[in-house]
Amino acid sequence: MRFFSHKVALFFGAASLLFAAEVSVFEAGNLRNPSPYGLTQNEKLLLEKTQEVEKLGRELAGMRNDFSSLKEQMEGVRSVLDGTNTRVGRSDGDMRALEARLVSLEETFAKTSEQILLLQTNLQEAKNAQDTNNERLRIVLGEMSSLIDSINNNYASKSTLATLAERVGELEGAKKTAPLPSGLEAKPGAELMQEALSFFSANNLDEAWARYDILVKKNYMPARSNYFLGEIAYKKQQWKTAIKHYKISIDLYDKADYIPRLLYHTAISFDKIGEPANAAPFYRALKSNYPESKEAQASPDR
Template sequence: MRPLVHLSFLLSITLSATEPSVFGAGDLNSPTPYGLTHEEKLILENKKEIQTVIQKNSAQNAKVETVSERLDGMQGILEGLSQRSNEQTLTLQKLQERVLSDGNASSGVEDLGKQVAANRENIAQFKTLLEELSRVVDEINSNYVSKEQFASLIKQLKVNLPETSVQSPAKMTNTALEKEANRLFGQKQYSEAQKYFEQMVQKKHKVAESLFMIGETQFERKGYKEAVSSYKESASKNEKALYMPTLLLHSGISMEKTGDSATAKAFYQATISKYGGTGAAKEAQERLAKLK
């Protein structure tokens, strides 16, 4: 008989260099978080969405600033050209008056007339550019996230566990919740069943057992890292539950599936040591033999 290996020791075993610690499950600050609860997943999604909005807002601010600077610069040039054109027009009028009395001024009038025409053409071109830039600004503003809109979005991104079923599980009695959760699990509707078990946890009804069943729904859907996290939470609340042999066995299988044979062996050995003679211990023995 192998020496007894206590569960708390097993759950603290670190993974290999290529895998994070079992206790790393649920770390939202990790570059590759895993083993997240439903609420933690919502928080992570919200963090990503907020970051996307922040990046978009910064990009829009930069774009608006750049276009505004161009508009200001071109506006200044246009004003200068307009002033110069007005001055040349006045000069042209005076020369035309002199031509009437002195024919020798005709060449000067012709040259100045060409300059006035050129200035008018430049002004027309600048006006076209200004209209185009104004259109760009309008387009930016139509998609711009204002400070008020941004603040409103942040408020909307508060984490709330949603109503997850047309049967409104939040309004169901604990007994009805448990019955429906087990029915869905029995029919292999694991995603829906998980929502009911999560509602049970939220209502503090059979929390340890509900966490174990959440782990089972994740295990059945091959969400092995998430399952280990749920099993860990369940075991921390009740190490003497009747489902502990299955919890240890499935924790071992989950670790084996993620490629961590060393930790898988530890869980199998714990299952055999603590719950010898059970079906879980028998399967653990068979799996352990294949790993050696």
């Protein structure tokens, strides 16, 4: 600023001298002439000062232009910086959001990995348990197959079951004290089945036996009829006869609703005749195939 003030002072001093100078009558001493001549010492000095002031004015104008240009450039730089700061701020926010997302994804991946590992472990445990159950079932089925063969060999073969059933019926019928109703054979199977069930429910076992026996001979629902003949023999504590009819029933149809009770009473019947080794497979089959049944829950572990 001191420099600028000094230049201005020189300018005004030079102007004062200019007005105080003497003007020549002719062109001599004309300071406006591009090539002035005949100048006095004062005029020369004034010309120099004037030229210096003009030069300084031009430099000052240039400096102002440079200042304006620099100012515009500074404004541009400031705008660029402001925009850059805004973008940097947004970038920082985006970066923080990405970092938070990455952390969330890493946590999710870790949890998912743990769940997958847990599922794999559970699956392997389930597979091992299934393999164990399959092996146990295979053993039980093998034992039951051997046991059925033993029953066929020791109690009755399939070729003689019908004859034995008829003979047992005759022998047990001879012990009855009350005469059986006549004409039962002529009744339809459905009517006989209904009567037999009514007598069985009323614990009139002889009347129920007579009708189930006829139903077996008629081959009317033979699996269910043999099951009830086995139940009647079981209630009368005729254990071997019960085992025989249970065997016939399960050979004919092994998906009936009464199978859990049939297996349970077969096992008990074997226990009653002193053959616990033959009873054990039936208890195991009951627990393996019908674990929720009351018979399975009442069965001993063998």
